[in-house]
Amino acid sequence: MTATAASSSSRARSPQAYDAIIIGSGMGGLVTASQLASKGAKVLVLERYLIPGGSAGYFERSGYRFDVGASMIFGFGEQGTTNLLTRALDAVNMSLETIPDPVQIHYHLPNQLELKVHRHYEGFISELTAKFPHERQGIRRFYDECWKIFNCLNSMELLSLEEPRYLMRVFFQHPLACLGLVKYLPQNVGDIARRYIQDPELLKFIDIECYCWSVVPADLTPAINGGMVFSDRHYGGINYPKGGVGTIAQALVDGLEKAGGEIRYKARVTEIIMEGRRAVGVKLASGETLYGRRIVSNATRWDTFEKLLPPEKMPSRERRWQTRYRKSPGFLSLHMGVAADILPPNSECHHIILEDWQQMEAAQGTLFVSIPTLLDPSLAPEGYHIIHAFTPDWLESWQHLPPDEYETAKEAAAWEVVDRLEAIFPGLDAGLDYLEVGTPRTHRRFLGRDEGTYGPIPRHKLPGLLTMPFNRTAVPGLYCVGDSTFPGQGLNAVAFSGFACAHRIAVDLGL
Ligand SMILES: NC(=O)c1ccc[n+]([C@@H]2O[C@H](COP(=O)([O-])OP(=O)(O)OC[C@H]3O[C@@H](n4cnc5c(N)ncnc54)[C@H](O)[C@@H]3O)[C@@H](O)[C@H]2O)c1
Numbered sequence: 148m149t150a151t152a153a154s155s156s157s158r159a160r161s162p163q164a165y166d167a168i169i170i171g172s173g174m175g176g177l178v179t180a181s182q183l184a185s186k187g188a189k190v191l192v193l194e195r196y197l198i199p200g201g202s203a204g205y206f207e208r209s210g211y212r213f214d215v216g217a218s219m220i221f222g223f224g225e226q227g228t229t230n231l232l233t234r235a236l237d238a239v240n241m242s243l244e245t246i247p248d249p250v251q252i253h254y255h256l257p258n259q260l261e262l263k264v265h266r267h268y269e270g271f272i273s274e275l276t277a278k279f280p281h282e283r284q285g286i287r288r289f290y291d292e293c294w295k296i297f298n299c300l301n302s303m304e305l306l307s308l309e310e311p312r313y314l315m316r317v318f319f320q321h322p323l324a325c326l327g328l329v330k331y332l333p334q335n336v337g338d339i340a341r342r343y344i345q346d347p348e349l350l351k352f353i354d355i356e357c358y359c360w361s362v363v364p365a366d367l368t369p370a371i372n373g374g375m376v377f378s379d380r381h382y383g384g385i386n387y388p389k390g391g392v393g394t395i396a397q398a399l400v401d402g403l404e405k406a407g408g409e410i411r412y413k414a415r416v417t418e419i420i421m422e423g424r425r426a427v428g429v430k431l432a433s434g435e436t437l438y439g440r441r442i443v444s445n446a447t448r449w450d451t452f453e454k455l456l457p458p459e460k461m462p463s464r465e466r467r468w469q470t471r472y473r474k475s476p477g478f479l480s481l482h483m484g485v486a487a488d489i490l491p492p493n494s495e496c497h498h499i500i501l502e503d504w505q506q507m508e509a510a511q512g513t514l515f516v517s518i519p520t521l522l523d524p525s526l527a528p529e530g531y532h533i534i535h536a537f538t539p540d541w542l543e544s545w546q547h548l549p550p551d552e553y554e555t556a557k558e559a560a561a562w563e564v565v566d567r568l569e570a571i572f573p574g575l576d577a578g579l580d581y582l583e584v585g586t587p588r589t590h591r592r593f594l595g596r597d598e599g600t601y602g603p604i605p606r607h608k609l610p611g612l613l614t615m616p617f618n619r620t621a622v623p624g625l626y627c628v629g630d631s632t633f634p635g636q637g638l639n640a641v642a643f644s645g646f647a648c649a650h651r652i653a654v655d656l657g658l
């Protein structure tokens with residue numbers, strides 16, 4: 148028991164206590180909070196930073212509004228049940244104007260393999276088939292099987308898989324879809340790909356199709372997540388919120404507050420307060436203590452169980468989880484403002500650049516590029532665009548550098564990225580108007596994510612999503628939400644985690 152724990156029991160039950168305290172206002176935390184508030188719960192969100200959103204936040208410099216993380220947004224479709232961002236906003240009477248992206252990714256791959264993933268499914272399949280005509284049938288079968296997974300998910304209400312009455316209800320309503328999901332839960336994308344495809348280069352392409360959002364190749368990427376990403380990009384499509392990714396978190400906060408919930412910024416939680424074995428409150432860096440009937444952590448599992456709780460008391464379930472999952476790398480990111488005329492006509496918003504297949508998983512190997520101003524020009528001054536280029540990288544190369552060496556290393560790494568970008572955007576260097584460089588150290592500092600990680604990745608091949616934990620933890624009263632819970636990284640994925648977490652808590656509280 149911690150020092151603060153001893154006096155907590157009466158306060159935990161006092162009338163001021165919250166139904167739920169949520170640590171962190173990432174998309175996972177905000178969906179949990181807004182869902183609970185819309186069900187009538189008394190909710191408080193505590194955010195260590197100045198604005199909401201976490202890795203889906205934004206920052207403004209010299210007339211540019213940059214997205215902190217990726218600008219490729221799933222889950223904003225208008226139909227079906229998998230459009231979880233649309234649904235989360237709708238639940239608190241909010242909506243956002245979005246701009247459809249006609250191409251999800253323009254790939255620039257080794258051996259001059261140039262490919263565009265069109266919003267129109269058949270357009271994408273025929274472009275891929277034209278590059279691999281001998282695999283016509285395999286391509287069709289692979290992507291059609293991904294649609295089967297998506298159609299199962301997209302036919303049912305998506306709530307907590309830890310709630311037996313919900314499971315019984317969806318099973319009676321959609322028995323075939325449920326059985327379909329049970330079949331795919333232990334599978335990975337690579338299992339399905341190799342069933343239909345033989346060409347090694349095409350299998351490499353399927354690897355990068357996974358790597359660019361899961362940061363692992365197809366063999367380690369859960370099939371359910373593959374089904375979501377490879378189908379929703381054509382079904383609901385990729386849609387960019389007007390005003391930038393940060394508007395999603397802001398709209399959720401507005402909805403949360405209208406529904407009676409509260410959020411406090413510059414409120415860093417340093418400790419989860421225990422009463423016996425139970426989590427009952429939190430302690431802030433200011434020394435203030437707050438109590439709630441349920442505590443939800445939107446911090447990563449490493450931060451939650453090693454920093455907010457004493458690491459020596461880590462539950463054995465968490466230790467087991469750490470033997471299966473490890474931290475993915477973070478990113479080296481360049482946020483650039485550039486003269487508009489350096490972009491070739493008809494450029495696409497998102498690009499993936501890889502010169503050598505052997506380097507796909509290496510630090511600074513695969514280069515991701517987003518140009519959100521092609522969809523929403525209001526994010527940059529007139530005549531300029533934003534280019535956000537980012538590439539996976541590990542904290543260890545950066546963490547012990549003294550300030551001057553750190554700055555020099557950042558500059559050197561940034562110019563290497565600019566040189567690589569010159570291959571598709573000639574004149575970029577000369578057209579640069581603004582440049583800000585971030586490293587995994589930056590992400591650790593501003594997002595509070597251990598080692599600046601993008602999220603958990605399997606240490607070795609695992610049975611699909613079966614080993615990913617849901618929201619309840621081994622500590623009674625404590626729940627986790629966000630990308631260290633089922634089904635993992637991605638805004639739509641953490642939105643699912645938020646819906647599920649709020650559902651489970653609402654049932655536990657009898658709301
Ligand atoms: N295009 C996309 O799909 C896209 C874009 C951006 C982000 N993302 C995804 O969002 C996911 C992350 O979302 P998330 O909800 O899991 O988390 P997150 O890391 O985005 O947010 C966590 C929040 O908790 C706050 N926090 C952490 N520790 C705290 C503490 N001790 N006290 C108070 N606040 C604290 C952080 O400041 C942050 O705002 C990632 O998987 C990423 O892929 C996706």
Ligand SMILES: CC(C)=CCC/C(C)=C/C=C/C(C)=C/C=C/C(C)=C/C=C/C=C(C)/C=C/C=C(C)/C=C/C=C(\C)CCC=C(C)C
Binds near residue numbers: 219314315372376638
């Ligand atoms: C009853 C019985 C018998 C049974 C039951 C069963 C069931 C019901 C089951 C269920 C299940 C479920 C619900 C599941 C769910 C899932 C989900 C929701 C999933 C989701 C997913 C999503 C995802 C993964 C997404 C992702 C995305 C991402 C990550 C993105 C990213 C991006 C980036 C990074 C960018 C890139 C860029 C460039 C290219 C530039």
